[in-house]
Amino acid sequence: MDGCQSTEGDLHVVAAAHHIVKALGATKNLTDDLRKILIDLDTHLSMITSNTDSGGGRGFVDVEEQLKQAERKILSWESDPTMIWDSGPREASEYLEAVYEIQTLVDGLRRLSVHENRKQKELLHRATSVLQTAMSRLEEELIHVLVQHRQLFEPKHMSSRSTRRVVVYDDSFVSVDDEPAKETSSRNCPSDEIGEYIVDLVRADVIPDIKSIAKVMFTSNYGPEFCEAFIGVRKEALEQYSAILETEELGIEDVLKMEWTSMSSKMNKWTWSMKIIVQVYLASEKRLCDLVLGDFGSVSSFCFLEISKATILCLLNFGEAIAMGPHQPEKLLRLLDMYETLADLLRDIDTLFSEEASSFVRLQFHVLLERFGVSSIAAFEAFQVAISSNGSLYPFPGGGVHPLNKYVMNYISMLPEYCNTLNLLLKDQHVDVADQVTDPDNGPNLSLSTSCPMSCHLRSITSSLESNLYRKSQLYKDEALQHIFLMNNIHYLVQKVKGSELRLFFGDEWIRKHNGKFQQHANNYERATWSSVICFLKDDNPGSSPVLKSTFKEQCRGFSIAFEEVYKTQTSWCIPDPQLREDLRISTSLKVVLAYRTFLGRNPAHIEDKCVKHTVEHVEKQLLDLFEGSPRSLRNSRRW
């Protein structure tokens, strides 16, 4: 077209076409695209009908007129204190229309720029200047809209969906020899799937506005400015949200120096924050980017990456620092939480960061997951080592349940929660399975069988614990107390297993076997204590004539002294479990009382003697004082 002389006929055609375009342009309900095309055509047609004289002709007058109009519109807003997009949709769309006009003019003028046409150059210059002003303004409008209409959702609101809380043992392992502290805090269960939960981070009804700004800016090649502004606002919004969640930015050095209570709560917080940020916030942010920038190819994912990068990497960094830390056994549960959280989120992460450019994010997640796995295994092993190496210098007073026992059993009773994860992690770990059990009852669910990796390790742990308890029992001088101690502790072990999900992993046979064990110790106790006492009541010559008084007296005295001795000593012993205590008392009572009654019965003549210090009922009653945990001594009472 350029440079060719238009014939009369051509000019008529063009004029007609021009007329049609103008008519069409006046209709309502034109889409932006259609309008743009018409404006474009209009401009071209204007230029075709222009004179080729230098100095501009009639056609350029049209162009100049269009430019003036659009320019007026755009510049009029520059002195206006209000924001365009606050002033209603009509104002906004009029403004956009003006911008499109300018844009088209610029495009058209540029295409004709082969001519050294002064007028044309002037117009182009003017147009680009106006365009720049408009773009600058649009940037501010964009930011205003984004900030004005953002929506923050309450994180508490999210947490109400995870109602099931599990109590977690929060103690540091080193405090085992003291009173075990109260069980504190709680954790989110990984099975509490928050799931992807998309919210509107910006009010849905302004999305079209943002899109229209995006469109006009991108069409004018001002995409980079749009992205800068958009990323800046969204990034700050995310950071504000992180601040609400109290995700701190901590250096690795700081994390490594942290003491346990503090670290434990931060690990907990991390677990929770990760879920919310990835599954809710980032999912919503991605959707926002897609909505706004979906038409512009990879720009959408680029912006999303830029917005989310820093926060995600910060969270990952904390994870790295934790994984690098010393492998203390008390960390195990929290580490497993973190592991499971990451494992759950992997799919979300892979979806959110699916492009090539964001592959490093995915990679870091996978690497971190692996590290958590390694750390968990190390913590688990440290747990086992700590059990074995927990030594005592002095026997545990009273022979009751040792704190080590309580700690370990309470701790491992939490582990079935993590059964799937632990089975996965412990799969290739060697374990000395001392208590091989063959449970015929291996149901269809293999992971619950007593031969899964976790079961083997659990049994190994209790086996270590038992060995340790056995060593501790050797510290008692009194053999009977040794047996009481072991009876108490193994009984506790069994009760813990029976009373929790652990029973599924230990199996019935293990339980049976250990029931037998503590029973055995009970028997041993009785033998150790009472055989010698009852010895005094023995009848050396059954069937012979009644015993001499002196012998009777001796026997009586011997029995009394022995009994009182036992009473004095063993009232301070402890059998914490009431049922066990009762059972042992009954069993003891049966033996002792029976022997005594028989003894007295054999020598009816001497019953009135004052050497008989205790009645049968008395003995019976005293036996009930045993194992109360507080020492008592018998006062001699002649109660008849």
Place this chain on the structure above:
Amino acid sequence: MNANEYQGSFLGRISIRRNQVVVMDAIHEQELEDIELFQKHVSDRFSELSSPSDDDAVLSISWLCKLLDVFLCCEAEFEAILLMDRDPYQLSKPPFDRLIPELLDRAVKALDICNAVTNGVESVRHCQKLAEIAISALDQKPIGDGEVKRAKRALSTLMAAINLDDKDGTNAKSTERSWSFGRRSGNKDRVAGQFRSLSWQVAKNWSAAKQIQSTIYNLVAPRGAEASGLPSPIYTMNVIMIFVMWALVAAIPCQERTGLPTHFPVPKQLNWAHSLIGLQEKIADEWKKKEKKGMAGLLDEMQRMEKSAQSLIDFTDSFQFPGDAEKLQEAAGHVAELTEICRIMEQGLTPLQMHIREVFHRIVRSRTEFLDVLEKASLPVI
């Protein structure tokens, strides 16, 4: 073994002493050889770094990548010497019971620096994006007020980012950012780029300068008998690690670099350290020169970008349509320079971050290895 053979060399100094040792420990000798070789390699590698080609000006992106590679090579050799076929118990005895934990402490500090620097690269990338806007504006023919305004806006943001007082980085993360920014006060030059809050991803009180300072603290060259044994490569590795971190912090913007130490207490007589010390002094001089006015770091490309950007800002300030031909030509030159820099950045920043990441992972792994060895050494007999 003729003492004269090794006259003046590192080995020569100890061979005299060795003649006094009754028992020749073959393993010990091998170790000494390894150490010597290690230090020779260090010397060679840093010597190479000191004489860069045109493409690799000191503290350019590609030079930094090379530096990080040097670190990785040295570290690998170091680890081999220290850990391979080593009785763990040996490393738990003095002086290693002090030297190794110190080394590992420094390693942890280095990790935080790696993170900070990786972030810093992000802000360099941001500058690149801004520069690209300016380029696309000024590449238009003909250049008019519109293009000039556009370029100026982008360049002003760029310069603001470059001259950002490092401290401001911490304030940028305010939760109550006021968005009105004097909108209607006619301040049209408010630039969009300031909206990009530069969160440093490190704790608020963290300071790169202090971190470097604390790594240098207690760094003492081994003397006497220690200088001829394992303490020597440990010291060498410490110095290398500190130098690399220091160079990264000097080059790349990260939080709070005021007060960056410029002096390393490395004795000049150590053979292997000559090139390293030379480099360090050179970089330190540059740092001292530029320290007064805030700057985004000594990164070669950033320095060049700053120059070109400033020139272009001057151009935009004095521009009047249709523009002076000579000035336009000059501007075009700067634009070309800027384009080249952006190209280098586009190609080089991601690999740089990947290098830093690799160093990070290597330090983590190495630290774990050392800790495992120490644990073995200290495992109590149950």
